[in-house]
Amino acid sequence: MFKTAITEMFGIQYPIICGAMMWLCKPKFCAAISNAGGMGNLTAGNYSTEKEFRSAIHETRKLTDKPFMINITFVPSFREYYRLPSLRVTTAQHDEFIKVCAEEQVAGIEFSGMPVDVASGMKTVEMLKKANVKIFHKVGSVRHALHAQKVGYDGVYTVGFESGGHPLKDDVTTMVLTPRVVDSVEIPVVAVGGIADGRSMAAAMVLGAQGVMMATRFIATQECDVHDNIKHELLRRGEAETTIFGRTVGFQGRALRSKLIQDIVDVEQRHGGLRELIPLLSGQRIKQAWDAGDVDRAPLMIGQSLGLIQDIPSCQELLDRMAKEALQYVEKASGMIHGQ
Ligand SMILES: Cc1cc2nc3c(=O)[nH]c(=O)nc-3n(C[C@H](O)[C@H](O)[C@H](O)COP(=O)(O)O)c2cc1C
DSSP states (O other), X not given: OOOOHHHHHHTOSSOEEEOOOTTTOOHHHHHHHHHXXXXXXXXXXXXXXXXXXXXXXXXXXXXXXXXXXXXXXXXXXXXXXXXXXXXXXXXXXXXXXXXXXXXXXXXXEEEEESOHHHHTOHHHHHHHHHTTOEEEEEESSHHHHHHHHHHTOSEEEEEOTTOSBOOOTTOOOHHHHHHXXXXXXXXXXXXXXSOOSHHXXXXXXXXXXXXXXXXXXXXXXXXXXXXXXXXXXXXXXXXXXXXXXXXXXXXXXXXXXXXXXXXXXXXXXXXXXXXXXXXXXXXXXXXXXXXXXXXXXXXXXXXGGGGGOOOOOOHHHHHHHHHHHHHHHHHHHHTTOOOO
16 A cells, blocks of 8 residues: 555555654564554663663564664763763664674664764764665754765654654754755655654655654554553643753753653753753653653653544554555545646
């Protein structure tokens, strides 16, 4: 039913990819999405050693024979940033993880933050190409997409400002960023941010995307291993209930509005700085919040696509439904457009 550069590149049924999620994207959940016809994600930052990371790849492969993506998040080299939640792993450790990806010949890597050529060097790009590991970068601007193309990336993810996690600094929305990048590069483009159903997927494809990436929508699925309280809270909340934080320390994120996020925003408003913020952003806090179902305990990275989530389906139900809806909405729209 779908034939796009992404379904062809990876031999998958649906061009729907799960974005990295620190603490959540682990083998079982990753395999559930790949088995449903999309592409799951194994987020390398969840693992502290090369051995742990390699066994997570093996564990995932026991659960699915379908391809999945690995996320590697390279952050700016400020020492203190390594104490931030999604950033526990240093560049040197990531180099080890990338070597594992090449040895294991994983299907692809989703890089975010610094591009791999800058963080790790062109020899790493060459090593991955030789191992036939496809490489994609999360970009927030045309200039970053052009850089990725020049370096030899196989595709880019256009991360709009509505995204959960860390939307990029140019603050451009998916609706504008995606066609701008599509018009500027030859490599496949996957749209990210604001996508949670068949309508938003169809819209992204009309903008020229060869596939979509979602993260927030996947949290409210049966297979996502977070406390049920959080899944139900996502159903109660709307699109206006996320907020941007972290701008004052140069590392913006989008998270669900909560008591804790308000505390963070307050610290930033009085220019509290990273040292005051780090205890509020700690990775352990976030992990505990997901496990205990306490949205006020930590910043939970959530995108505006939140407003489109109405239920908690299985990954299979979600992907099948999105595919069906996407076709219906494209047909509905084309019925409103007539030739001269
Ligand atoms: C809970 C959560 C954790 C995330 N952690 C990471 C991460 O560690 N690295 C990364 O590159 N992106 C991370 N992201 C961003 C997603 O991979 C994706 O780019 C973004 O969430 C897409 O927007 P959406 O959530 O509105 O679909 C995270 C997103 C969420 C929701």
